[in-house]
Amino acid sequence: MLQANGYIGVPQNRVDGRAKVTGAAQYAAEFDAPNLAYGIVVSSAIAKGRITSIDASAALAVPGVIQVFTHENRSRTAWFDRSYRDETAPPGSPFRPLYDDAVVYSGQPVALVVAEEYEIAACAASLVQIEYETDTHLTDIDLAKNEAYAPPRKRSGVKEPPSPRGDAEEAFVQAPVKIHHEYRVAIEHHNPMEPHASTVIYQEGGKLVIHDKTQGAQNSQSYVASVFGLSSDDVQVVAPFVGGAFGSGLRPQYQLFLAVMAALELKRSIRVVLTRDQMFTFGYRPLTIQTISLGAGPDGKLQSIMHDAIQTTSPWEDYQEVVVNWSNLLYHCDNVKLTYKLAQVDTYTPIDMRAPGAAIGVTAIETAMDELAYATGIDPIELRLRNYTETDEANKKGFTSKELRACYQIGAERFGWSKRNPEPRSMRDGRELVGWGMATGVWEAIMQKTAARAVLTQDGKLEVSSATADIGTGTYTILTQIAADTLGVNMEDVTARIGDSSLPKSPVQGGSWTAASAGSAVQTACQTVREKLFKYARQMDDSPLANASIEQVTFANGKILLTNDPSSSVTFAQAMQAGGVDRIEAEEKASPSLQTSMSYSGYSHSAVFAEVRVDEGLGIVRVTRIVNAVAAGTILNPKTARSQILGGVVFGIGMALEEESMLDHNLGRFMNHSLAEYHVPVNADIYDIDVIFVSEHEDKLNPMGVKGVGEIGVVGTAAAIGNAIYHATGKRIRDYPITIDKLLK
Amino acid sequence: MNRFSYVRAESIDEAVREVVTDPTARFIAGGTNLIDLMKYNVERPERLIDITRLPLNEIEETDGGGLRVGALVTNDAAAHDPRIQARYPLLSSAIMAGASPQLRNAATTGGNLLQRTRCYYFYDSGTPCNKREPGTGCPASFGRNRIHAILGTSNHCIATHPSDMCVALAALEAVVHVAGPDGTRAISMADFHRLPGDTPEIDTNLRHGEMILAVELPPADFGTNYTYLKLRDRLSYAFALVSVAAALRIDGRTIAEARLALGGVAHKPWRDSEAENMLRGQAASAERFADVADYILRDAKAFDDNAFKIDLARRAIVTALSQAAAGTPQSQTDKRIQ
């Protein structure tokens, strides 16, 4: 039914590509407004304590400065914690900017300087004198872990570790082969290209139109409305384009609060943009200490899995993500014990970062599995096949689909895995040791209730809309494809509108759920339009479709035709005329199937293969080849989907080798807060990346069989690289990123 | 950022006068370092004297058979100049190892000499730092210091000089020509940058208001046996953890002359003439190179995070000398170590 034009499943260019490369696409800080004022945030220098005085006189004396907002003169905002909770907030009491004199983390916003010009605000901000009384802070997880606790209140949407099964401890003791190690992945910051920014346009009568950098326009809207006590009709958030976010835009950030507060106080439009160093003053991927114990027989079959994680959170919220559950999800085992704890440190609350939990949890388990492969002398793929599971054992459910076997097989073939000599240090090319490693990737296939509207007009144009976002993933394009195919119109005749809080309800874009969720909503809305259109077509005088049922017709090229007799057709325009309408509109919701989720678990899977070359003398690592074979159900657009995997792999290379936010524990502060010193991969770091989409029939999660591809590309990549480095050098580094210092040790 | 005024200098004399008479004034060339530092409130000049229109962008032959590279010659132009490529390929290679094409297009020879350390704390005006605010302390010494110095540090500062170009200039024994209120003078590369001592706020021996006119490259015969080996945390666009500029003149089977300078390890490009003497008259051999490396690093001192740099520097010196001896200089595009 979907294949009328056959856009789905066929590589399509981004419909917003031209706007992006020509600069026509507008981002949060690019929207203009008459009489716009500019705000610059002043960040705290200490990690914990109290502000004893703020002297803004020098700042206020700078010509052009309008106001300096601090906790002393901020406006009244909502009283209750819950008013500050956004859609993705973990349990706890959300951070409130400028709330009182308490400093609770380094880099906390302590003042907002507003001026007529950006430069004036920046200058004045440097003149605000703040005195502090410092208190002892704690940012070191190795000290905080002693007080680690299992989060008493669960974060919605985050599965807690399943209860233990069998007797993992005893089985471990009995197991002939044991692996027991600690694994770490460094703190990462998202570092999207576009910094966080909010342009708040103050309209006559106090209505606000806000251009916010966000992954959820409605999330920002409801936050603003509830915090500032505004009617939601008076707040519209419009964020059509997002310059990358990777999770950093899931929660309304402090620049939004500050910009709105200033706009309401000054009754004036205002823009607040964070500087690059301020991009290190809110959420991050938390540091996690993972301990894994694997017990196995000489045949490699797992007899015990224990996976414990301790992860940082802030003192005010219990951030949570799924770190440990993946171990048993991937591998069959009867004795399993998984624990997940939090340790409070004096930093901002962590925030989901691309494949939260899985990116680090799977890195650990897949490194440990490689160690088990060596301990048992079994090929890493063979080891995984011997422990393969066809069920989600913790939840006693089957999978909606799982082509992981095919990922291993097809990926291995493409990579040339069969030629691998498992012996470490066995391959060499000149000065370089060559290593091949592999790992499994997994990510949950999630669908969220989402609404969409479709409007077909007599000129044959179709507009579909939903409040979801496109954080660079290609949402505009896939929604256009789905709409075009469902109604049999050309992609050129479809306009997709998203990123606007006034559009039909959608959750934030995250979790790789948007294609499945917004995609299904658009499809459903278009189907309703289709049915209405067909009804009108049949009503037409002498309609050639009068006796046809909807199953017997095809929608193509702006016409409804009898599938068996394409010469009998009614144009959309004729049908609408017959119905006496000039537009057909439908708004529909798509929701995950309860039946499916009760009986099945839905996950996407991948097999990642890496080739590294390590200079033997100097420890310089090059990742010369990655093959990533992904099974993620229906691939709507192989071109944008491939880009997602490529980006995910690059993220994984960063995690494996480069990314690390360095905390100075004496100061309680992230120190390498620039893109010169926080390293993400650059072009020279990237060689061949080969993405394969393994065909996977998925018919349970949603009608299109979509699982999503935004995150799966990250998962497993770092472990594959770490394992390849072991194969090359014989050195097992369990502390990512694997930098020169660790390799030379 | 602070408020500042801006003047475009019409002549060298005028530029020097403007700055000498005003302690808050600074020259600005490519601006790739100064503007960043201003945005971070590390530098707060009240007057910027733009020197980019001054006639200092030529590369000229000197009477002695060397080259004189004007202070405003961009890093890109210097690296791609055919005379530099042919006669001083070490310099060309070192420049190409640094920054990015965009930065090299804007960065100038003079500005590169005066770029400031990349110490995290120096860049963060929310933290103490003796170099930025004398007397406030050096948090790097007991904080995050994996990128910091292992040679020539003091209790007051353990920062490194981040330039690649300067490491090659040190090896090539370049001379910096400067103009001041009392005329011009020449400063050898060895004397140009300083060790931090107890005045880490002073990076170089240039006086306030003195302007760099040119860098003179003395005649040299290091066109074959040279290398610039830069080791860093990613394959491009990162400052050196350790870099080595090596240039040898080989006579038959023995080393007739050796130049060796290290980057990323000290507050200035690090040269050790004793170590260079150890190579003179010797045949190229890995053992000899290892001895030389040990000698250079004899007083190396590590801090919490940077002990690996001592080992890395040792290995880098041996590798670089081997590359130079073999006449297989490190490529700056192929990231494989040669």
Ligand SMILES: Cc1cc2nc3c(=O)[nH]c(=O)nc-3n(C[C@H](O)[C@H](O)[C@H](O)COP(=O)(O)OP(=O)(O)OC[C@H]3O[C@@H](n4cnc5c(N)ncnc54)[C@H](O)[C@@H]3O)c2cc1C
């Ligand atoms: C992200 C990034 C990465 C980088 N990576 C590298 C790298 O890997 N390797 C490397 O070597 N460099 C690197 N650089 C630094 C770059 O090389 C320097 O910023 C550049 O060389 C400075 O030159 P400029 O002309 O822009 O100097 P400016 O910023 O204009 O000036 C720098 C200083 O020199 C002074 N000055 C300039 N010209 C003169 C003159 N003629 N006489 C007296 N004083 C003068 C100015 O007053 C100022 O104090 C990087 C820079 C950035 C931003």
Ligand code: SF4
């Ligand atoms: S090393 Fe030097 S520049 Fe860095 S903090 Fe210490 S004094 Fe400042």
